[in-house]
Amino acid sequence: MERVIKIGLLGLGTVGRGVYRILQENQESIEKRAGVKLEVKKILVKSLGKDRGIVIPEGVLTTDLADITSDPEINIVVEVLGGIHPTLDYVLEALNQGKSVVTANKDMVAEHGQRLFAAAQKNNCDLLFEASVAGGIPIIRTLKQSLAGNHIEEVFGIINGTTNYMLTKMTQDGSDFQEVLQEAQAKGYAEADPTADVGGHDAARKIAILASIAFNSRIPLHQVYTEGITKITADDIAYANELGYVIKLLGIAKERQEGVEVRVHPTFIPKNHPLAAVGDVFNAVFVRGNAVGDTMFYGKGAGELPTASAVVADIMDAARDIIRDVPGIIGCTCFEEKPVLDIGETHSKYYIRLQVADKPGVLASIALVFGNKEVSLKSVIQKEATGKTAEVVLVTHRVLEQNVTDALMDIKQLSSVLEIANVIRVEGEE
Amino acid sequence: MERVIKIGLLGLGTVGRGVYRILQENQESIEKRAGVKLEVKKILVKSLGKDRGIVIPEGVLTTDLADITSDPEINIVVEVLGGIHPTLDYVLEALNQGKSVVTANKDMVAEHGQRLFAAAQKNNCDLLFEASVAGGIPIIRTLKQSLAGNHIEEVFGIINGTTNYMLTKMTQDGSDFQEVLQEAQAKGYAEADPTADVGGHDAARKIAILASIAFNSRIPLHQVYTEGITKITADDIAYANELGYVIKLLGIAKERQEGVEVRVHPTFIPKNHPLAAVGDVFNAVFVRGNAVGDTMFYGKGAGELPTASAVVADIMDAARDIIRDVPGIIGCTCFEEKPVLDIGETHSKYYIRLQVADKPGVLASIALVFGNKEVSLKSVIQKEATGKTAEVVLVTHRVLEQNVTDALMDIKQLSSVLEIANVIRVEGEE
Numbered sequence: 001m002e003r004v005i006k007i008g009l010l011g012l013g014t015v016g017r018g019v020y021r022i023l024q025e026n027q028e029s030i031e032k033r034a035g036v037k038l039e040v041k042k043i044l045v046k047s048l049g050k051d052r053g054i055v056i057p058e059g060v061l062t063t064d065l066a067d068i069t070s071d072p073e074i075n076i077v078v079e080v081l082g083g084i085h086p087t088l089d090y091v092l093e094a095l096n097q098g099k100s101v102v103t104a105n106k107d108m109v110a111e112h113g114q115r116l117f118a119a120a121q122k123n124n125c126d127l128l129f130e131a132s133v134a135g136g137i138p139i140i141r142t143l144k145q146s147l148a149g150n151h152i153e154e155v156f157g158i159i160n161g162t163t164n165y166m167l168t169k170m171t172q173d174g175s176d177f178q179e180v181l182q183e184a185q186a187k188g189y190a191e192a193d194p195t196a197d198v199g200g201h202d203a204a205r206k207i208a209i210l211a212s213i214a215f216n217s218r219i220p221l222h223q224v225y226t227e228g229i230t231k232i233t234a235d236d237i238a239y240a241n242e243l244g245y246v247i248k249l250l251g252i253a254k255e256r257q258e259g260v261e262v263r264v265h266p267t268f269i270p271k272n273h274p275l276a277a278v279g280d281v282f283n284a285v286f287v288r289g290n291a292v293g294d295t296m297f298y299g300k301g302a303g304e305l306p307t308a309s310a311v312v313a314d315i316m317d318a319a320r321d322i323i324r325d326v327p328g329i330i331g332c333t334c335f336e337e338k339p340v341l342d343i344g345e346t347h348s349k350y351y352i353r354l355q356v357a358d359k360p361g362v363l364a365s366i367a368l369v370f371g372n373k374e375v376s377l378k379s380v381i382q383k384e385a386t387g388k389t390a391e392v393v394l395v396t397h398r399v400l401e402q403n404v405t406d407a408l409m410d411i412k413q414l415s416s417v418l419e420i421a422n423v424i425r426v427e428g429e430e
Numbered sequence: 431m432e433r434v435i436k437i438g439l440l441g442l443g444t445v446g447r448g449v450y451r452i453l454q455e456n457q458e459s460i461e462k463r464a465g466v467k468l469e470v471k472k473i474l475v476k477s478l479g480k481d482r483g484i485v486i487p488e489g490v491l492t493t494d495l496a497d498i499t500s501d502p503e504i505n506i507v508v509e510v511l512g513g514i515h516p517t518l519d520y521v522l523e524a525l526n527q528g529k530s531v532v533t534a535n536k537d538m539v540a541e542h543g544q545r546l547f548a549a550a551q552k553n554n555c556d557l558l559f560e561a562s563v564a565g566g567i568p569i570i571r572t573l574k575q576s577l578a579g580n581h582i583e584e585v586f587g588i589i590n591g592t593t594n595y596m597l598t599k600m601t602q603d604g605s606d607f608q609e610v611l612q613e614a615q616a617k618g619y620a621e622a623d624p625t626a627d628v629g630g631h632d633a634a635r636k637i638a639i640l641a642s643i644a645f646n647s648r649i650p651l652h653q654v655y656t657e658g659i660t661k662i663t664a665d666d667i668a669y670a671n672e673l674g675y676v677i678k679l680l681g682i683a684k685e686r687q688e689g690v691e692v693r694v695h696p697t698f699i700p701k702n703h704p705l706a707a708v709g710d711v712f713n714a715v716f717v718r719g720n721a722v723g724d725t726m727f728y729g730k731g732a733g734e735l736p737t738a739s740a741v742v743a744d745i746m747d748a749a750r751d752i753i754r755d756v757p758g759i760i761g762c763t764c765f766e767e768k769p770v771l772d773i774g775e776t777h778s779k780y781y782i783r784l785q786v787a788d789k790p791g792v793l794a795s796i797a798l799v800f801g802n803k804e805v806s807l808k809s810v811i812q813k814e815a816t817g818k819t820a821e822v823v824l825v826t827h828r829v830l831e832q833n834v835t836d837a838l839m840d841i842k843q844l845s846s847v848l849e850i851a852n853v854i855r856v857e858g859e860e
Contacts, residue, residue, distance in 0.1 A: 018721070022579050022580075022721050023579075025581075025720075026580065026581050026721070029646065030578070030579055033574075033646070034578070130576070136721070136722035136723065136725065137725060138572055138576030138577065141571070141576050142568050142571075142572070144463075145568075145571060145743060146568030147739065147743065148464070148742075148743050149452050149453075149456060149738075149741075149745075149746060150456065151455075151459060216459065216463070272707075274728060277702075277704065289739060290455075291448070291452050291456070292729060292730065292735070292736050292739035293729065293733075293736055294729065294730070295728060295730075296727075296729070297728070298704060298725060298727070299723065299724065303723075305720075305721040305723070306723055308579075308721060309577065309579050309719060309722035310576070312721070313575060313576050313577065313578050315579075316575070316578050316579060317575060320759055320760070321759075324756040324759055326754040326756050326759075329754055329756075333463055
């Protein structure tokens with residue numbers, strides 16, 4: 001008896017087209033591996049007439065959501081529309097109609113995960129979202145299943161391809177932020193309004209999702225400390241290189257006794273760290289578990305086919321669960337409530353670049369302030385700049401962020417300090 | 431209602447102890463994540479009295495297999511004995527008694543996979559073996575589930591930690607094979623009889639398993655071309671470095687129109703390849719899928735806790751399946767029969783090091799032979815050696831292996847060629 005699972009697709013943009021293509025092109029092996037035939041019965045689009053560069057059989061496209069959510073033959077709804085409104089309502093409707101849902105929507109999962117999981121659980125459906133973080137890299141299934149025996153201590157990684165492309169370029173060419181941004185926009189790697197990427201907000205949603213799974217505690221997006229790469233200069237990149245580091249925009253989540261740290265910011269990491277070699281638009285996620293030790297997962301974090309690869313894997317899992325009548329076999333795992341620590345309560349090393357007056361005693365006065373605030377220094381570089389100014393670059397030992405913030409408040413008051421040019425956290429070394 | 435799944439452990443060596451420890455130490459989170467309490471009811475050991483450095487409650491240890499396989503309360507049997515006899519019989523007995531089986535045994539899975547899967551299917555049980563390849567790296571679940579929507583084109587990687595440690599040391603210190611082997615043995619990284627590791631046989635079993643899953647076609651172990659690292663010298667390492675490569679022992683599996691290539695051998699890979707940075711005892715597996723593109727999975731390939739991490743994840747999956755009454759939801763996927771190509775039918779680039787007489791015309795005569803056999807050369811280095819001999823190092827373009835073999839047969843006959851010192855395949859670049 002051949003069993004067919006029918007799918008409703010919400011959206012036929014880049015990822016939707018990729019999902020449709022993979023289901024067609026790899027049809028035979030997908031059917032054998034899933035143990036069931038998968039068929040896209042309906043696709044919700046805004047306009048029936050638009051040319052999408054792909055042949056869709058007659059009658060499959062629809063502009064009416066009810067053609068999908070009210071069709072009892074459709075068991076799986078795949079959401080690749082993006083955005084939150086009206087997408088969230090569509091997805092809740094699908095779950096309430098008893099459809100398993102596969103989504104690639106990080107915004108929706110990060111901000112409304114709780115409502116979505118509650119609806120999935122109530123209706124005994126799968127809610128799968130592998131594609132929402134790091135595109136084709138199977139990090140969510142890895143955390144939920146493959147590393148489930150571990151106490152996860154840290155998850156951190158490069159989870160935004162646009163900014164990784166830009167930082168890679170800046171490192172290779174010594175070019176400045178604005179220049180590289182324009183190049184990335186010309187290549188289609190950065191949006192016309194690049195705020196979500198370069199401001200770190202895209203990465204914040206993804207690390208909120210990863211941290212929630214890793215620590216079994218829902219991390220509200222507004223509690224993720226978020227800092228983008230807009231202040232990174234060619235000078236910072238050059239100093240990083242001189243000091244043995246590269247600069248990456250990292251999403252970082254760590255569990256400590258007092259609570260969890262969840263943050264996104266540009267980060268110095270040692271050149272020999274596995275993440276340092278991850279260039280261009282590639283993503284990689286580093287996970288440390290108490291049993292497995294250090295692991296890393298690398299691949300393309302975006303794009304039509306890599307993202308669709310993750311969506312199709314979720315569809316296959318959902319289909320298997322439906323045939324065996326066990327949807328929801330792996331559901332929400334946020335069964336704890338751990339406090340999210342304020343950024344002032346986190347610990348890190350810090351790279352600090354200061355513009356100072358080029359006169360005797362400046363360094364001593366700066367060092368004194370740091371000492372008073374219990375910030376111990378690991379290395380100091382002083383360089384002459386133009387005319388009467390000099391540049392001081394410090395790297396601290398591992399210290400409490402609040403102490404650094406307090407020290408910098410006092411340092412700003414020093415008459416010989418002209419500017420705190422940049423402060424960047426250092427991670428990935430003992 | 432609290433549900434408890436009871437486990438029988440076969441063996442309490444390094445990995446068995448790790449499994450027991452993780453199940454104890456991470457008990458609370460494992461119970462919440464699996465949705466069920468896991469309890470080790472019985473452990474099969476050879477001797478009850480031996481001190482294993484771990485406290486086991488009274489009555490848990492047994493020397494009688496039947497205490498496990500005939501106990502209807504035990505639903506999951508975890509095999510961490512190793513070896514094939516009598517382990518295979520024990521595991522078949524467990525499956526035939528309707529127990530799901532989790533194993534870390536690459537030898538058994540690679541050589542007797544077909545019988546084991548048939549027994550699992552017949553008895554409607556899970557047969558899970560994540561720990562059998564690359565220790566803590568979740569590569570099997572990744573291939574079976576997360577990348578299941580892809581047509582997998584290539585899987586290759588560093589899947590033997592001992593040899594990777596040795597090659598890393600040889601590269602860092604310029605030391606010779608024998609010297610490093612002794613050091614590895616002293617550190618416990620290599621066995622007293624190191625043949626399985628340095629001869630490539632351990633890696634061959636693992637790549638046979640990975641290829642079988644990736645290509646959905648059972649790869650018999652005897653069809654895996656296997657070459658170890660015993661012939662690698664400090665000279666080869668130095669030439670690799672000079673030419674922009676590092677030497678790694680790789681397991682390689684590629685699908686081509688004509689069939690599949692499955693082989694283990696020392697390999698030149700470019701220094702900027704993600705696998706090149708994988709040092710010491712770490713493992714990493716590179717997978718190329720037609721949708722996801724290039725991905726890589728990195729972690730510890732052996733050791734008590736990393737291996738146990740994979741075993742425990744499998745136990746949790748098996749437990750979930752048992753509670754939901756769906757064991758075997760993801761079973762054997764070898765539903766095709768693809769021919770395994772002979773090594774002569776494979777394509778690669780080749781590094782070839784020759785000892786020749788130091789006189790005019792030698793290089794020309796060598797180049798002529800290669801040309802006659804359609805082996806085109808990419809680069810040639812000639813170095814003076816002691817007295818009247820010189821060393822010629824060639825790197826070919828991508829060619830058919832049989833042509834290289836034929837050319838070398840002819841080259842051996844040239845009176846000016848004293849020795850074919852080494853031939854090493856080059857992979858990981860276009």
